[in-house]
Amino acid sequence: MAFFHQICRGFSSSAVRAVVIKHVTIIGGGQMGSGIAQVAASTGHSVTLVDTSEDILKKSVKTIEGSLRRVVKKKFADKPEAGEEYVQKVLKNVSTSSDAGSAAQGTDLVLEAIVENLQVKQDLFSHLDKLAPAHTIFASNTSSLSISDIASSTSRLDRFGGLHFFNPVPMMKLVEVCGTSATSQETFDSLMNFSKELGKTPVSCKDTPGFIVNRLLVPYILEAYHLHERGHGSKEDVDIAMKLGAGYPMGPFELSDYIGLDTIKFILDGWRVMDPNNPSFAPSELLNKLVAEGKLGKKTGEGFYKYK
Ligand SMILES: CCCCCCCC(=O)CC(=O)SCCNC(=O)CCNC(=O)[C@H](O)C(C)(C)COP(=O)(O)OP(=O)(O)OC[C@H]1O[C@@H](n2cnc3c(N)ncnc32)[C@H](O)[C@@H]1OP(=O)(O)O
Numbered sequence: 001m002a003f004f005h006q007i008c009r010g011f012s013s014s015a016v017r018a019v020v021i022k023h024v025t026i027i028g029g030g031q032m033g034s035g036i037a038q039v040a041a042s043t044g045h046s047v048t049l050v051d052t053s054e055d056i057l058k059k060s061v062k063t064i065e066g067s068l069r070r071v072v073k074k075k076f077a078d079k080p081e082a083g084e085e086y087v088q089k090v091l092k093n094v095s096t097s098s099d100a101g102s103a104a105q106g107t108d109l110v111l112e113a114i115v116e117n118l119q120v121k122q123d124l125f126s127h128l129d130k131l132a133p134a135h136t137i138f139a140s141n142t143s144s145l146s147i148s149d150i151a152s153s154t155s156r157l158d159r160f161g162g163l164h165f166f167n168p169v170p171m172m173k174l175v176e177v178c179g180t181s182a183t184s185q186e187t188f189d190s191l192m193n194f195s196k197e198l199g200k201t202p203v204s205c206k207d208t209p210g211f212i213v214n215r216l217l218v219p220y221i222l223e224a225y226h227l228h229e230r231g232h233g234s235k236e237d238v239d240i241a242m243k244l245g246a247g248y249p250m251g252p253f254e255l256s257d258y259i260g261l262d263t264i265k266f267i268l269d270g271w272r273v274m275d276p277n278n279p280s281f282a283p284s285e286l287l288n289k290l291v292a293e294g295k296l297g298k299k300t301g302e303g304f305y306k307y308k
């Protein structure tokens with residue numbers, strides 16, 4: 001509950017200067033990590049993408065390549081050779097590693113996009129804090145956890161912030177940049193500049209649950225589940241209604257499958273602990289059942305809908 005009332009009090013002074021981010025280490029090569037890696041590499045940054053196994057990393061690079069090919073199909077419609085050259089040039093900017101510790105040793109920014117679990121994120125950053133250079137900024141792409149809580153596992157509170165991207169990263173223009181009460185102005189400026197270099201539009205937000213977008217999106221999505229569970233509308237009709245009636249590109253069930261039902265469950269379970277009496281966060285039996293069955297949405301081939 002404390003987190004729900006936590007407000008950033010401003011920036012502390014820092015011993016470090018604003019860091020120009022040239023090399024970025026992205027931990028987590030899933031949907032978000034590979035999308036961020038693609039955009040960072042496309043804008044001339046050197047990227048090391050880290051995940052737990054070489055097999056996962058191979059899949060991540062394949063995803064990046066596939067997404068780049070979608071981009072060049074339009075960008076280089078009349079010049080396929082130039083398009084291929086572009087794909088290869090961008091891919092050259094991406095290296096992979098299954099050793100987060102060594103990847104963090106020569107980097108300007110460690111950006112984490114692993115599972116939405118506070119303890120796992122803290123363990124990762126606590127480990128990397130001992131290995132990364134002093135100037136290196138740490139940032140989390142968390143959807144809903146407290147940046148201050150994640151940062152508390154390190155000794156670089158002034159060089160820690162939130163950098164929240166949106167899915168699919170190559171298409172979505174927004175980045176929420178979050179400084180905590182301990183984040184230095186220099187670190188915040190570095191993260192804002194980095195977001196702009198990626199061609200994104202950054203907004204500044206406070207270290208409160210869901211920042212701006214998810215604070216509004218989570219109750220909306222959960223209400224769609226509850227409406228359906230009460231028998232007041234089929235998934236299909238709810239999705240059509242919100243697309244045609246509210247102008248959203250995807251309805252709440254389609255969007256949930258796109259985000260990943262495991263991530264949504266992590267968020268809801270966490271928020272319910274913080275604010276147990278809030279009806280907006282009441283559990284959804286349907287969501288819990290799908291997650292228990294391993295039906296996590298598009299990434300596993302089935303969620304609210306089937307994709308195979
Ligand atoms: C309880 C909730 C808690 C949530 C917490 C976790 C989540 C978060 O923390 C924050 C989030 O990210 S929230 C999710 C935000 N994202 C959205 O709302 C996406 C909504 N969907 C869209 O914008 C479009 O459907 C979309 C852009 C995806 C696709 O566009 P279309 O609908 O027009 O469909 P397509 O025909 O497939 O695509 C059109 C063209 O777009 C390009 N494209 C799409 N995906 C791409 C990708 N991944 N990489 C590269 N290019 C891509 C592409 O040009 C495509 O054309 P084709 O290649 O010819 O198909």
Ligand SMILES: NC(=O)C1=CN([C@@H]2O[C@H](COP(=O)(O)OP(=O)(O)OC[C@H]3O[C@@H](n4cnc5c(N)ncnc54)[C@H](O)[C@@H]3O)[C@@H](O)[C@H]2O)C=CC1
Nearest residue numbers: 028029030031032033051052113114115116142143167259
């Ligand atoms: N899915 C979405 O729409 C969005 C998700 N986020 C946040 O981004 C983060 C990642 O989400 P997704 O990419 O969707 O998840 P995902 O499940 O697609 O990918 C997570 C990746 O992290 C890897 N991983 C887990 N623990 C690791 C560790 N200790 N070291 C290295 N790699 C590790 C996994 O193997 C997996 O490849 C979460 O914190 C999520 O809340 C933020 C914005 C949007």
